[in-house]
Amino acid sequence: MTEVAAENSVENHAFEADVARLLHMMVHSVYSDRNVFLRELISNAADACEKLRYEAITNPSLAGGDGENRITLTLDEEGKRLTIEDNGIGMSRAEMIEALGTIARSGTRAFMERIEAAKSEKNYNDTQLIGQFGVGFYSCFMVAEKVDVVSRRAGSSEAWRWSSDGKGSYAIDAVEPVDAPARGTRITLHLLDDAGTYTSRWTIEKIIKDQSGHVPVPIMLVEKPGAEAVRVTDGSALWTRSKSEISAEEYTDFYRSLSGQYDEPALNVHFRAEGRHEYTTLAFVPGSQPFDMFDPDRKGRMKLYVKRVFITDDADLVPRYLRFVRGLVDTSDLPLNMSREMIQESPILSAIRKGVTSRVLTAIEKLAESDADGFAKLWENFGPVLKEGIYEDFERRSQLLALSRFRTTTSGEAFRSLADYVRDAKDEQKTIYYLTGGNPDQLRASPQLEGFRARGIEVLLLTDSIDSFWVMNAPEFEGKSFKSITQGATDLSQFSKPEGEVQEKRPETTAVLDELIAFAKLRLTDAVSDVRVSDRLTESAVCLVASEGGYDRQLEKILHGAGRIEGASRPVLEINADHSLVQAIAAKTDDQVLREDAVLLLLDQARILDGDKPEEPRAFAERLQRVFERALR
Template sequence: MTAQAETLEFQSEARQLLQLVIHSIYSNKDTFLRELVSNASDALDKLRLEAFRDKDLPADTSDLHVALEVDSARRTLTVRDNGIGMTRDEVVGLIGTIAKSGTAEFLRKLKESKDAAGSQDLIGRFGIGFYSSFMVADKVTLVTRRAGESEGVRWESSGESTYTIEPVADAPQGTAVTLHLKPADEEEHLHDYTSRAKLTEIVKRYSDFITWPVRLAGEDGGEPETINSRKALWARPASEVGEDEYAEFYKHISHDWNDPLETIRLQAEGTFEYQALLFIPSRAPLDLFMRERKRGVQLYVKRVFVMDDCAELMPEYLRFVKGVVDAQDLSLNVSREILQRDRQIQLMRRRLVKKVLSTVKSMMTAKPDSYRTFWQEFGRAVKEGLLDDYENRDAILEIASFDSTHDPEKQTTLAQYVERMKEGQEHIYYMTGESRALIENSPHLEAFRDKGFEVLVLTDAVDEMWIDAVPGFGGKQFQSIAKGEVDLRTEDEKKEAEERQADFSDLLSWMTTTLADHVKEVRLSSRLTTSPACIVGDTHEVSPTLEKMYRAMGQELPQIKRILELNPGHPLVTRLREAFGEREDKAGLSETVELLYGMALLSEGGELADPARFTRLLTGHLERAL
């Protein structure tokens, strides 16, 4: 080791992940080569793009390629590229540290996974393919020099707790990863990575479509042989591409270990030509709801890579879609600022979005199991589109599924809900809340359950946002069962309620005054059958769950007073009315009313302003009752 070499420790999360990869993750060791070749291809893409944008970049781009070099005697395999390369800080940041949000949660799930397939699924969703090298190697040496830099760096590790890193004066441009292969074992005939035939087989299976040449060094100094076909999958006729080829291409661009759930091809011809090959993953990436997430669509121009995670081609709510879009008429020197204003990009985006949504809609009938998987994994993200994609709002509503009171085991679409609606029913009823259990036990649901009206059960945080922004579906408006006036009564029941109103009017006025610090009004309810009281909001008020969300984000809101509704048929309420008429002194009744309000608040999952006072009042009432 030279005086300039340093020994550093892997970040603790990286160390844990390395051990999991080495000892328990992959069932197919061959995939390490796919990951290294894919990384090399990315590095070549980045160099060509960088050289195009910076004409003065001192970099050789005359023969960009990936090279595989084997030394059977020393049992080494080197994957070399002459791409963009890395600086020392980039090496430490990309390999020695895992700086992703959610790493701790990911490791917890990985350790809890009961089988190798489950572990492989998780690690594929996290995307750290370089570590797979240690499945087949006792030691890995990486030598790299970033294009335009004068000095390179050597990184080396045996996959334990530390690695060494040191400067290299004469490193060539790009990156070379040398695997010091583990000793041969009884499975050597299956995993002989010094075999030219084995390496050729792996490259053709996993990396045949990579546009850069993958060259296998000749034996005894012979001429290198290009072992991949280099044919862009999206440019080949669909009839010539097999599902396994699509699956491997998806894994190449996404660094996912699972096959895609659905493959989408699109070809536009005419005044503006482009081709698209898109994929819907079978599992949501772990960073789907993290701020630093990237969208997955890559932009090419005439088969030349231009931009990764091109946000202008896919809206935020479809950020999980992976793939490539290859345009014929854009400039190679396109920037994100230009893309934001480009009319052709906007037209492409509109058509791509419609194609993705129509594909999901077709899955609902043609592949119902795949659709259910899709909605389970990505439904929460898709519903974000209801807030800002007005053009496709109806299409999103058509592919959405929701829990409902109709069948606790199966979700329903809005079309199915409307088809089941009772004769004369004008609204699609729903209730939002933190959990299904909380909603199903809510007093608000009593009359709807009693009269057989179906109610949508909305528990995702995004449901609180979009449901107030979307007017309805299929000519039917959405109606919260916890807001505004909801009246399911027959004409006879309405007449009976009018007669009761006169009996309760004085009590209601007095309670409204007594509870003025907590509620804006006390009124009789038409939505209760067994509970004595419930709390409801005005039609356009923020729901309690949404209010909690705003306050948790640090947003100050004015006090929101809601409405206390009483069940006039409940014995507690009728006895309260009788006592109100009998007693001159209302002080004791004030405490009862306060308890009634607190009970209603707790029954919907609310929080008491003064739990200690509520407990004292309840204790006193229980003592007197005994």
Template structure:
């Protein structure tokens, strides 16, 4: 052993999370052992897989196990594995830095959390397993050697801002985490983590299903005739939970297994235990979380499903088994008929794997559909957390599009508090109504205050209010539901009149078209750089103007989305509709008829167009010019 040591600082985010752990925000401290055992199990799985993939890797994978060692006098507890281990750089990367999407958002939410319970929930969503050790330890030491390397690394910290890294000439293969426990409370033996019965209880409760033996050497008291002895016992049953019949598994066992595979600290919202038989046998144990992970929308976010073959771990995050829009689903799939050295590339092409994927997806969607029907509160939780992601399936999973359309919920003008499904909208449609009307925007308030909504509100037509970015795309792609066209209130011409109303109003409309023909032609010329047409509106009741698109035009939001993704799309000119009954518009017509010309009249038209853009939440091409013209006009009124 040498003394090549250096002291480093934790990354700022890691330092803040450690401070939370050191000061014990989490009430159930027992889970620290679950987290360390779970990490050790992952390391053993990775070593076994590495030894199969790389036949030249000089490792001993014959007796993969986890050992728990206790020194009651020194008050230390060690969790040791002979798994894959870590290099020095990996230690710094994995422990000294939280290189994980969502860290900043987590810390912001933690600062805003009102109580310890809320903080616990957030920490659980993030999954900071190793750091849980600092809830019970005043100092943590880690010794590790990566499989195939000769030297090792020691990491040591009190969790107060710095850690020490020491290079070792030799170390056992794998990782040993030693906790120097905080002083014992004489009145609180429940948290004596050096007691054999306590360790047994925690392992049984949280880690009984771990596929590798968890061993501990225990003392057996002597007697007058025989000295005290020690023996090594295995603390877990090692029974694969997914292989057991559902009726034999307790809900608490499912919950603890979920926490093992997800590193979440909350119970799952729903458990799916299924078995496939016939030409291709498999078992699957899947979970729908209660909360969305913080990296749900990150390209680097983890997918949730692990692949096993005949109880042997093959790979994490198996994207061949789960579509991207169900990336939040956690769990395992154990296939019986695959090769142990299967690769991701082969899996993508495997006909049997594709068949399993189809069955898993149908089962998950059927489970959500049942929640919607039978347990609306649980469904509401699901949709609040995962609805925006599930709607991505309407773009990528045409096979299940009908089912997805049945389970989605959206806000609606029908009820400000309760969302609706599409079937509910159909039931409330007015007699003779042929279209399902929707509006898109950043939030409900912006949409409801948009000029596009005026005629629909006046006539009592229900409008779906879509505020997720994906909504802009799926409504266009899907196009219709149950034979009814999905139609934007901000596109095309709008005619909500009955036949009788249309007949009665036709003479007035013809008069307006004649009266406004010259103004419309002039405005189309003045605003030609911004709009492709100026026309009279049938959708406005109180606003002077609005901007709309042709039926098949890209929306401004979609234009922005495509450009943000680096795709060049042509600039789409939209249509300015003006309200012939509004005083501003009638005044503009009279001024034009009386021969007014020049910049003042053109600027009025420009202001009319700009206010229409702002009213729908759009962006002005030249905000400074708009503000100057408006200020000049206001000054003249004083």
């Protein structure tokens, strides 16, 4: 009794570090989110319960007398207090000084070192502990002006209280067993004036579910002192269960809670990687486009957990072209910084990212093989984003090209793969032809397609902005290169027209047509780089194309609009020598005014067909009026 009475007196100690400076750093530097203190305290409580489970393997009496492991939070709005209590292993006086009186000395780390030493004798490989750095506890001083910790070590009759205001010292004194937990630890936060919101049930429950909803210990909430405890979480995590045990309804419910969407997932990817790196992934491809799919930041929305504790939703777990994927990765292998809010770049992270990406793309490939309609819907929703990977991900470019689907001049509203295109290409065709633009209907009306359509050559109709870029990074597919039909000469003469459609150039118009082209080159020298007879036009009189070494027409418009290039290059004006309008203009050799107006009008007509407008609308209207007046005389 004398020894206990002597120890009942309060003892004051100095922290074994410059605590005032450290705590100031934590509040203003280490933690950017004030709510993180609750995650840290719950993680510590979960660790204490896990330690009890471990030690009870050799000493079962330690776990008796207080039911299942649990964590209980009690709110006291009137007293401005928040209490977090667990019935885990608890701490002795010496352990309190060791764990709470020494900054960055983690009891969990020391415990794990003991487990590692014991592994050669006993199998404790399933121990799941979270704490690593020994600083998480002190995050509570972001919201508390004073912290009291009362703890009783499992199997002990003594209980101790640790108290501090976090300004350089702490006090330890003995407490009566009746005022302490039967075993475990009770932390009482005396909240700062601006932290009163942490006594709100809505606030605390949301933080628990967002950050600690899947820790392996049930969490209870007491809304006010004396009220009945309500279970907030059940200590389970869906992704830790076997796929065979999970129903489709459970997957859908979890997807909706995770993503905040109310559709059904088009695909779910659930696997556990074992070996050099161990992690569990549960990912979903949504059934509809997320509202933020085209966010300029293009960030992924995969959540990172470490041993079932939420760490961040800002981890680079999938490439940006899979940002529509929703889900999580749970691992114990990643190195974390002290606040656990950000993960350090590491080979482990790269390996996880590679593994998750491969499994998601493989699952999409399997869907394409087994469910054409389901894949078509997925591609309709996410094809524009997946194609970003062709531009950005060299390693998976071939896989993404094979996965991609396109509307073409022969597909109608259906999608075709590049394998389909190559299979049906003409024997002598060495190129995959494409046309980029705003929408399929506009592209189908393009004059550049006329020669290809007349010869039965399929052309990809690319309507997404990214299409103008990935084709530059996709040198070939199955030995065939990509070429824009608006860029350079087409050399369509190598492909024969269907029998009966070939028309020879009329000899009597050759000379006057050459003269018209020469005149057009001279008159339009500031607007175009060349004027030439076209082999791609069959119905329209004129069209504009890019020079052989220039940008594709659509790409040039995008780059110019984004300020990436100063001005547009001069295109090539192609003229259909067989068109009646061209022949009529060529025949008017004696009317230079009409010829000049006609040549300028042909250029403006080509601009309009290309989706642009006349460079000088007023001059265009005046020329058109003069031509009408001449025709109506």
